[in-house]
Amino acid sequence: MKSRQSTCYLYILTQPKLAVVDTTNRMTVAFDVSKAKLNYFSEIKGKLTGTSCKEIQAIEGEVANSLPAITSAIENLALFAQQNGHDGLHVVSEPTGSYGDTLMRLARQHGCTTAWVSG
Numbered sequence: 001m002k003s004r005q006s007t008c009y010l011y012i013l014t015q016p017k018l019a020v021v022d023t024t025n026r027m028t029v030a031f032d033v034s035k036a037k038l039n040y041f042s043e044i045k046g047k048l049t050g051t052s053c054k055e056i057q058a059i060e061g062e063v064a065n066s067l068p069a070i071t072s073a074i075e076n077l078a079l080f081a082q083q084n085g086h087d088g089l090h091v092v093s094e095p096t097g098s099y100g101d102t103l104m105r106l107a108r109q110h111g112c113t114t115a116w117v118s119g
Contacts, residue, residue, distance in 0.1 A: 021090070021113045021115060022113070023090040023113055024087075025085075025086055025087045026081070026086055026087055026088050026089060026090040026112075026113060027042055027044065027077070027080075027081035027084070027086040027088075027089055027090070028042060028089075028090045028092060029041070029042040029059075029077055029089055029090070029091055029092070030042065030092050030093070030117075031091060031092070031093040031100070031103055032093070032094070033065065033093050033094070033096045033099045033100040033103060034065065034096070034099060035065060035099050036064070036065055037062055037063065037064055037065055038062070038063050038064075038065050038070065038073070038103060039060070039061070039062045040059075040060060040061055040062075040063075040073065040077070041058065041059070041060045042058070042059045042060075042077070043056050043057065043058050043059070044056070044057045044059070044084050045057075059077070059080065061073065065099060065102070065103075066102075067102060067106070070102060070103055070106050071106055071110075074089070074091075074106055074107055074110050074112065075110065077089055078110060078111075078112070088111055088112060088113070089107065089110075089112040089113075090112065090113045090114070090115070091103065091104065091107040091112045091113070091114045091115075092114070092115045092116075092117045093114075093116065093117065094116065094117060094118055095116045095118065104116075
């Protein structure tokens with residue numbers, strides 16, 4: 001009798017790893033990423049002009065999707081956050097294939113917390 005061989009394939013389906021990220025006192029900056037450029041937006045709330053009124057200051061900009069431009073933007077945003085009483089940046093972006101990888105890697109290298117968002 002001839003032995004019968006069977007092939008067994010094991011598929012491992014991995015779940016995304018969820019992590020708790022402490023963004024306490026970090027300035028959240030949202031990035032819209034494309035192949036050529038990144039647009040960013042953030043808000044700072046508080047007393048900005050010395051009046052007794054609470055105000056909102058919007059920060060927005062556009063940079064090339066390149067290592068030097070992203071590095072400069074992160075450094076400038078981090079300095080702005082620090083000058084306004086924040087402990088750092090929390091960078092968020094929608095997953096856009098590989099176009100946002102440089103942004104998220106550089107943000108983490110500069111001490112920022114990061115998160116992919118979708119919605």
